[in-house]
Amino acid sequence: MFVRNARRVRRNILLGKDIDRSDNKKERWKIMTLVALGQKKMFSRPFPALMHLFVYVGFVLINIEVLEMIIDGAFGTHRFFSFLNFFEGFPLYNIMIGGFEILAFLVTFGCLIFLIRRNIVNVKRLVMKELNGWPKTDANIILISEILIMGSLFLMNAAEHAKYFTEMPSGLSLPFAGLQGAFPVSQYLVSFLTHFNPQTIEIIEHFCWWFHIVGVIGFLNYLIISKHFHIVLAFPNVFYSNLNPKGKFTNLDSVTTEVKAMLDPSFVPPPANPNVPMRFGAKDVFDLSWKQLLDSYTCTECGRCTSTCPANQTGKLLSPRKIMMDTRDRLEEVGKNIDKNGKFVDDGKALFGNYILAEELWACTSCNACVQECPINIDPLSIIVDIRRFLVMEQSAAPSGLNLMFTNVENNGAPWQFSPADRLNWANEN
Secondary structure (H helix, E strand, C coil): CHHHHHHHHHHHHCCCECCCCCCCHHHHHHHHHHHHHCCHHHHHCHHHHHHHHHHHHHHHHHHHHHHHHHHHHHHCCCCHHHHHHHCCCCCHHHHHHHHHHHHHHHHHHHHHHHHHHHHCCCCHHHCCHHHCCHHHHHHHHHHHHHHHHHHHHHHHHHHHHHHHHHCCCCCCCHHHHCCCCCCCCCHHHHHHHCCCCHHHHHHHHHHHHHHHHHHHHHHHHHHCCCHHHHHHHHHHHHHCCCCCCCCCCCCCHHHHHHHHHHHCCCCCCCCCCCCCCCCCCCCCHHHCEHHHHHHHHHCCCCCHHHHHCHHHHCCCCCCHHHHHHHHHHHHHHHHHHHHHHCCCCCCCCCHHHHCECHHHHHCCCCCCHHHHHCCCCCCHHHHHHHHHHHHHHCCCCCCHHHHHHHHHHHHHCCCCCCCHHHCCHHHHCC
16 A cells, blocks of 8 residues: 555656756765754754654664564564574663663653644644644644554553563463563553453453554555655655755746747757647646655645744745645645546646745745755745746736836846946946
C-alpha cells in the first residue's frame, strides 16, 4: 500500500515542469547532511528543536527493536538479537534494549509537549486559521498515535518482565533470564501487572506486540496522506535545494527566447512542444516545477515561515505556509482527477483563483524570510513569484502602483515620471 501510494505521489510531483538540480552534488550532500539529517535549521528555536530531536532520534533507532519483533513473529524466536549478550562481560543487548526504552520515553515526552503546545498553550503559529479542521486533527492524530505506540512497547516489555516473577508453567528462555535490569522504564509497570494471573499477562504481552507492529505499519501508510510525509521527503527535498544566493531571481525561458529572437535575427528558438501551451509564469500546478511540487508535499505545516513573514505579522492575508498547503491540496485534486479519468480532464479550477488569491500574492515583499526560516529548505517565494509573473504578463493584473512603474520604465527608462533629459536637473540646484 505504501509503495502504491508513493508512486501516485511521485506521479503527481512529476506533473511539474522539468528543472535541473543535478549540479554540485558534493555541496548538496553536505547541505542534506547538515539540514535534513543534522536538523541544523531547527535549532534557531532551541526548545521545540530539542523535543523534535527526541522524537526524531527515538523513532529512527527504535526501529531496530521493531525489526527484532518482526523476526520473532515470523520465525518463532524469542528476542532474536539477545545473542549479543554472549559477549563476555559486556551485555550489549541489555544496553541496547535499555537505550531503546529511554528513547521511547523521550519520544513520549516530546509528543506530550507538542500536544500541550498545540491544544493548551496555543502557540500562535500552531493555531492559525489555515490549520482549522483536518490539519489540526492530523497533527493530533499523529502525536497521539506515537504516544500509544510507545506505550504498547513499555507494556509489552513490562508484561514479559512480569512473567519472570509469576513463574509461568511454560518457563522462560535463558536469554530472557539475563535481561534483568534492561528495562529502565517499563520495570515500574511490573508491580501493577503481577496482580494479574500468568495467562492474562501473556494475553497483554501478545496484544501489545500486535498493537505495536500493526501501529508501526499503519503509521507508515498514514504518512502518505499526512503532513508527516516530510519524514520521508525531507531528505530529497533538501538535497535538491536551490543553491543560488537568496534574492537571485530566474529568467523565464519563454521571455528570454522572445528577447533573443527580437535582438538577433539569426537566433533559432528551441522547438516548442505543441501539446504544452506557452505560459508566462504559473496559473496552475502544471506550470510549476517538480521541485516546487515536491516542496508542497514536504511541507510540515510548522508555520515557522508564516511566523517570520513581515506581511503576515502586519495583518496582511499572506501566509507562506498556506501557499504550500494550497499547492499540495490543488495537486492532490489534480491527482484524483487523473486517477478517475485516466488523464487530466479540465475541471474549471486552477491554483490561482480557486486556492490562492491575488491579495495574498501582492502582500509578499520578496524578503526571503520564509525561505531562510524553513527547517527543510522549502521555497514558498518561488511559487508566489511565478504566479505574480502570470498575473503581470498574461493578465496585466498588477496593482496600479506597479503598472505605473512599468509604464515609466518603458517610456522613461526609470521607475519615475521624469523625462530622461531632466534626470540631472538635481545637480543644477544650489
